[in-house]
Amino acid sequence: xxxxxxxxxxxxxxxxxxxxxxxxxxxxxxxxxxxxxxxxxxxxxxxxxxxxxxxxxxxxx
Amino acid sequence: xxxxxxxxxxxxxxxxxxxxxxxxxxxxxxxxxxxxxxxxxxxxxxxxxxxxxxxxxxxxxxxxxxxxxxxxxxxxxxxxxxxxxxxxxxxxxxxxxxxxxxxxxxxxxxxxxxxxxxxxxxxxxxxxxxxxxxx
Numbered sequence: 039x040x041x042x043x044x045x046x047x048x049x050x051x052x053x054x055x056x057x058x059x060x061x062x063x064x065x066x067x068x069x070x071x072x073x074x075x076x077x078x079x080x081x082x083x084x085x086x087x088x089x090x091x092x093x094x095x096x097x098x099x
Numbered sequence: 100x101x102x103x104x105x106x107x108x109x110x111x112x113x114x115x116x117x118x119x120x121x122x123x124x125x126x127x128x129x130x131x132x133x134x135x136x137x138x139x140x141x142x143x144x145x146x147x148x149x150x151x152x153x154x155x156x157x158x159x160x161x162x163x164x165x166x167x168x169x170x171x172x173x174x175x176x177x178x179x180x181x182x183x184x185x186x187x188x189x190x191x192x193x194x195x196x197x198x199x200x201x202x203x204x205x206x207x208x209x210x211x212x213x214x215x216x217x218x219x220x221x222x223x224x225x226x227x228x229x230x231x232x233x234x
Contacts, residue, residue: 041114063121070125073133081132088128092121098113 048093056090063089138211171229178228182221189214190221 047055067089071082104111179187185207192198192206204214 040110041117042110045113045117063118066118066121067125070129081129084128084132085125088124089121092117092124096117096120 042098045093045096045098056093059093060086060089174228175225178225186217186221189217193218 044055044058048059067082067085068077070085071078073081104114179191182190189203189207192203193200200211200214200218203209203218204211207214209217
């Protein structure tokens with residue numbers, strides 16, 4: 039499945055597609071959640087929400 | 100599927116656009132969260148550590164002359180009556196119900212800092228009226 043198809047499915051709340059995108063970007067979110075060398079779980083949860091908001095708001099041209 | 104790619108195919112171009120969009124949103128969110136925590140440390144913790152704990156008030160009340168306690172309560176009532184309804188609402192909301200400054204700010208149309216400033220101003224005035232040291 040292409041990324042565009044995955045994104046389109048995620049935008050209509052397909053649970054598997056949203057999970058796949060979360061897993062795809064998990065390394066980035068984990069990296070951004072490390073503050074002063076310590077993993078901040080609250081921040082990581084916030085960033086997961088941010089990712090899903092981006093999925094909803096991003097316009098595919 | 101990885102989020103890094105060569106960016107040659109159309110699908111990869113869209114993915115790279117999404118990744119860039121996400122990076123900006125993530126950086127903003129991290130900055131926002133850190134700023135909120137810094138504000139909390141500066142205001143909420145200052146409030147918590149500088150105020151007299153409830154156990155100390157209870158001990159003070161038990162060892163005080165009842166007439167003195169009554170006089171202080173009367174002075175407190177008079178002070179609260181002098182305040183504007185906004186200042187009274189903010190002070191009592193925080194002191195009695197533990198509502199945070201952000202929520203009180205939204206209710207009264209003030210910023211977080213504005214609400215905290217009102218609260219601390221009332222608290223200082225209260226300490227002056229009750230004859231305790233201002234901080």
